[in-house]
Amino acid sequence: MTTPPPGQAGDSRPAGTNQAGDSRPAGTNLAGLRDHNAALVLGLLRAAPQGGSRIELATRTGLTPQAIGKITARLLAEGMIVEAGQAASTGGKPRTLLRLRAEAACAVGVHLERDELTVLLVDLAGRHHHVSTEPVERGLTPADAVRLVTARIDRAAADLPPGARLLGAGVGCRGPLDHAAGVLHWFTPLGARDAAGWDRYPLRDELAARLDGLPVVVDKDTNTAALAEAPTTRRPGGGLAYVHLGAGLGAGLLLDGALHRGTRTNAGEFGHQTVQIDGPPCDCGNHGCLEVLCLAELRRGDHAAAARLLGVGVANLVRLLDIDRVVLGGRAVLSAPDVYLAGVTAQIEARIPDPDWQAVPVSVSTAGRLAVAAGAAELVLGPLFGRRT
Structure with missing residues (x-):
């Protein structure tokens, strides 16, 4: 896919804000509009596992059939959707159904708890391809924790479906924290007896650096679990x-x-x-x-x-x-x-x-x-489908 617009993985600004991060109106360029419309289509297909026709997509999005044709052609070429047979005829020419290709891409969800680490790999439909949970020893430094998490993300990535892309990693952990900056504040660390080294730790950027620039989003564990519920x-x-x-x-x-x-x-x-x-x-x-x-x-x-x-x-x-x-x-x-x-x-x-x-x-x-880890993956996947997370 093309570079995500504001609010998608890798950009923590909410949709509708400008580069300064405030709420002044933010313009949308042509590429951003194209991605927005593609997200609408993907979101509709995600919510309809049985698939939908181009005419149905045009009706639901308000876009013209010509625009839907261009969007779906691009998504088919990118492997994000597939043709899935034909709908039952209602008297006219049977309509070709389009379906989300769930195995085209995945995201990793991480639950960073005080004494436990869970890592989950999910595809576009939320199906699990890797799950691991392990206890965490007391006294981890931030650098130790980052090394552990990146190693487990790498292990999860080894279970990607053939040809699938890894879109990013979402991390749910205890607050307080600054979601926009990916920075922890007054954080009780994993298994440690004090917060030395963890307060104001740039967890998002440190993880992204060790993951070769893979988009990383950090949020409170309770926020990600709420996302998993809906x-x-x-x-x-x-x-x-x-x-x-x-x-x-x-x-x-x-x-x-x-x-x-x-x-x-x-x-x-x-x-x-x-x-x-x-x-x-x-x-x-x-x-x-x-x-x-x-x-x-x-x-x-x-x-x-x-x-x-x-x-x-x-x-x-x-x-x-x-x-x-x-x-x-x-x-x-x-x-x-x-x-x-x-x-x-x-x-x-x-x-x-x-x-x-x-x-x-x-x-x-x-x-x-798995609520926290599943919702953490949704931090990455949601914007792909036009969902503000």
């Missing part, structure tokens, strides 16, 4: 909160169909809301954070108590942002899903004034322990 369909006007309880506690927010990152791209520090003013100290420097209280219950093996606390925090979030769907994930939740579903649901119902009017379904992540 990679192809997001409902405008809706609000989804993905709440992750594992080695830490955080939340990813999909508001009005788009990730909400905030001014400094650091929204979602859900675990560091104070719920007990005189509570125990937290790693962040405050006292009585929801995260430290939940983790204390987990160390005691009391999942019911942790679920109750988690539910209090989720109810606060629902009332603050009018969230209408909550998804729970992370190792702690997955180890006792029924307990957390019941505990969080009970707290929402008890703390929302009119739960019949403000009904909020709670579910467990469908992607399970």
Whole structure:
């Protein structure tokens, strides 16, 4: 494919911003418009595994049949789509179906946890071609972690389908971090006892340098997991909160169909809301954070108590942002899903004034322990299909 427009892998600026990174109107050149239209077509075919005809694509995109013909001819030549037989005749000439060629390209998704590393290779349809998870020893330096991650990405790339291209790597890790710059801030490192060397570490650029310039995108683990819950369909006007309880506690927010990152791209520090003013100290420097209280219950093996606390925090979030769907994930939740579903649901119902009017379904992540890695790959794949990530 041609060089991606703003907002695609390798360019962390949101679509619609200029090179300075602000929100002044940004022009679109002819090549950018061409790629935008191609992304619309690819996105429609991604959402329709059975395929679609050129006429259907023209109707759905609003483009002329001539424009669709040029776009699909280019995508066929690039191997991104294939002809897949003919649709049933409705009286006229049968229409040729076009289908996404899922094995044409792949992306790597990485979950960089405090004590564990997961690497996932997925194709354009989200099918897994490589999965690896391993524990991480204590005391890793940033340079050690980068070497480990790049080695595992190289190992995953060895499982690319024949002829497939590797589009990039997405990395989901604990915040706080600057998504736009790919820089960590006050980061509790993998397995280390302190944050020496990790604060303000340029993780994205260091990884890209060791990967010979492969596009790399870095985001919070909770943001990427939220993407994994809705990679192809997001409902405008809706609000989804993905709440992750594992080695830490955080939340990813999909508001009005788009990730909400905030001014400094650091929204979602859900675990560091104070719920007990005189509570125990937290790693962040405050006292009585929801995260430290939940983790204390987990160390005691009391999942019911942790679920109750988690539910209090989720109810606060629902009332603050009018969230209408909550998804729970992370190792702690997955180890006792029924307990957390019941505990969080009970707290929402008890703390929302009119739960019949403000009904909020709670579910467990469908992607399970691969949610963060799968969503990290979506950071790379999504823009290819016209999805702003």
